[in-house]
Amino acid sequence: MSFTPNIQIFCCHYTSQQAIAEGASGLESDGFPGNATINRLPCSGKLQVSILLKAFEDGADGVCVIGCPENQCHNLMGSQRAAHRVLAVKKALAELGVEDNRIEMFHLERGFHPEFVQVAQQMDTRLRGMGPSPFHGENEK
Amino acid sequence: MIIAERKPVNEIVAMVRDAKRVLVLGCRGCVSVCSAGGEREVEILASLLRLGAQKEGRTLETIEATLVRQCDREYIEEIDKWDGSYDAIVSIACGVGVNFIANLRPMDKVYPGVNTSCFGGSTEQGVWTEQCAGCGNCILHLTSGLCPVARCAKSLMNGPCGGSVNGRCEIHKDVPCIWQSIHDRLNRIGSPGDFNRIAPIRDWSTAGHGGPRRISRDDLTI
Numbered sequence: 001m002s003f004t005p006n007i008q009i010f011c012c013h014y015t016s017q018q019a020i021a022e023g024a025s026g027l028e029s030d031g032f033p034g035n036a037t038i039n040r041l042p043c044s045g046k047l048q049v050s051i052l053l054k055a056f057e058d059g060a061d062g063v064c065v066i067g068c069p070e071n072q073c074h075n076l077m078g079s080q081r082a083a084h085r086v087l088a089v090k091k092a093l094a095e096l097g098v099e100d101n102r103i104e105m106f107h108l109e110r111g112f113h114p115e116f117v118q119v120a121q122q123m124d125t126r127l128r129g130m131g132p133s134p135f136h137g138e139n140e141k
Numbered sequence: 142m143i144i145a146e147r148k149p150v151n152e153i154v155a156m157v158r159d160a161k162r163v164l165v166l167g168c169r170g171c172v173s174v175c176s177a178g179g180e181r182e183v184e185i186l187a188s189l190l191r192l193g194a195q196k197e198g199r200t201l202e203t204i205e206a207t208l209v210r211q212c213d214r215e216y217i218e219e220i221d222k223w224d225g226s227y228d229a230i231v232s233i234a235c236g237v238g239v240n241f242i243a244n245l246r247p248m249d250k251v252y253p254g255v256n257t258s259c260f261g262g263s264t265e266q267g268v269w270t271e272q273c274a275g276c277g278n279c280i281l282h283l284t285s286g287l288c289p290v291a292r293c294a295k296s297l298m299n300g301p302c303g304g305s306v307n308g309r310c311e312i313h314k315d316v317p318c319i320w321q322s323i324h325d326r327l328n329r330i331g332s333p334g335d336f337n338r339i340a341p342i343r344d345w346s347t348a349g350h351g352g353p354r355r356i357s358r359d360d361l362t363i
Contacts, residue, residue: 050181053188057195092185095150096193137198 005061005127007036009120010052012044014074015066018113032117033124036064044068045078052089052103056135062127063089063103064119070107079107098134101126142171142262143235144269145178145255147186153231154193156252160201160228163190164220165254166242167207168234175269177255178233180207186233186254211238217245260291277347277354283335285326292319298340300324 011019016038019027028034041047044067055063065086067079083105090100106119157163165187172178187203194201204223208216211234220230220242230246232239233254242251259271274291280298281288290296294312297320304311305318327336347354 048181050184050188053185053192056192057188092150092189096154096189096196097151098196135192135195137195 003128003131004035005124005132006059007033007062007064007120007123007127008039008055008060009036009064009066009123010039010041010044010047010055011066011116012068012074012078013040013042014068014110015044015108015116016040017111019116022113027117030113030117031121033120036120036124043073043075043078044082045073045075045080047082047085049085049088049092052085053092056102056133059133059136061102061130061133062123064123065103065105066108066116066119067105068107068110072110074110083107099130102130102133142174142260143237144175144258144261144271145172145233145235146258147177147182147233147255148253150186150189150193153186153252153254154190154197157190157201157229157231158197160250162202162204162227162229163187164204164206164223164227164230165190166211166220166230166232166234166238167205168209168211168232168238169207170210170212170234172234172238172255173207175263178235182233183207186231190231208234211235211241214241214245217241220246220249274348276345277349278344280340283338283340284323285330285332285335287319287323287326289319289323292316298343300336 019038020040022030044065047065052063065082067082068074070080073079086103086105089103093102094100104123108115108119165183167173167178167180167183169179173180176182183205187205191201191203204227208219210216211232229250229252230242231252231254232242236253236257239251239253242249260273260275261269261271264270271291273288276290289298294310295302301318301320305321308318308321310316310318324336327333
């Protein structure tokens with residue numbers, strides 16, 4: 001049975017700038033997965049663990065966080081803070097017996113478009129291989 | 142402050158597996174400062190408990206609340222307002238909070254969401270270390286303010302064991318030998334003589350070896 005994962009992408013203003021400028025149709029023609037939703041933030045450091053967990057509660061099969069390169073964040077340490085929060089979610093997922101690679105942090109150059117599309121494709125491929133999130137419930141599988 | 146850390150989520154999910162409605166209760170005291178049991182952690186744990194239930198095909202309702210403190214009767218009474226709307230409480234205060242709820246709410250099921258670790262402080266961002274053992278008989282005036290009961294792996298009272306190397310403890314290489322630190326500090330503050338004082342055999346009855354401790358002050362009791 002074919003499976004289309006629900007992918008939630010949380011990215012900062014700076015890493016998504018070019019992707020947003022492209023618009024939905026432009027992104028689609030570049031190969032950006034249509035099943036990935038972009039949630040844009042002023043800075044990835046604004047992300048809280050609870051926001052990432054809420055994405056899973058709301059039906060995400062996978063979550064992708066994109067922030068500036070580790071040592072070149074526009075807001076100094078925002079993307080490092082985001083990476084730590086992603087690690088906290090990975091740990092919690094593992095404790096719940098769920099694959100911790102359903103969430104991933106990516107550090108990308110600001111405004112550089114092809115890699116933004118590539119990480120979304122990478123998550124899409126990964127999640128299609130993994131199948132639906134176990135949080136959809138054993139009864140729903 | 143009292144340092145605590147969250148229990149593995151799967152353990153907490155198992156504790157409340159039979160409950161349909163859970164009150165996740167934080168504390169604005171010590172556990173809030175050490176980011177184990179404050180408002181933000183309540184939100185995270187409630188979400189994790191719901192996810193744990195979702196994974197098992199169940200639905201779990203959560204109430205999220207954080208009391209001023211869980212170690213005082215008057216704040217525990219606030220729980221009354223949720224009477225009848227939860228089947229179990231998960232407290233992420235220290236063990237004192239869990240005990241207070243158990244003491245004061247005889248019909249409630251209460252479970253601990255954190256492991257209470259020690260009395261300590263934050264020595265760097267995200268790192269907490271034990272500084273005090275709460276032994277009830279403080280000798281910090283003899284040891285330049287550094288506690289060998291809590292900070293020596295062997296709780297030695299009369300100088301180092303002889304196993305430390307380059308000022309590091311032989312049991313935990315990443316921990317300074319506190320007796321080396323006491324020696325250095327006594328010299329630095331001009332009290333080297335204190336190092337030669339012999340501590341008598343210690344009476345540990347104040348440290349809980351005589352059962353639960355109780356402090357009563359006549360000037361405060363009514």
